[in-house]
Amino acid sequence: MSTVDRIKCRRCSWVGIHDELRRVPRLKEPSISDNACPRCGCKTFTPIEEPSNG
Numbered sequence: 001m002s003t004v005d006r007i008k009c010r011r012c013s014w015v016g017i018h019d020e021l022r023r024v025p026r027l028k029e030p031s032i033s034d035n036a037c038p039r040c041g042c043k044t045f046t047p048i049e050e051p052s053n054g
Helices: none
Strands: 005-011 015-017 022-024 033-036 047-049
Touching: none
Parallel strands: none
Antiparallel strands: 005 015, 005 047, 022 033
C-alpha cells in the first residue's frame, strides 16, 4: 500500500503528488490560498488509484 496519493490535473493531465502543487492566493480573498497545478494553474484534480497486487 502506498502512502503517497497521486493526483492528475483535469485540464492538462499533469500527474504528481499533493506536495508538488502551487499555493495560489484567491483574488477576492487574498488571505486564503488554493492549490493549483504547477503546469497550467488548474484547481481541479482526480485521484489516481494504484493497482493492487492481490
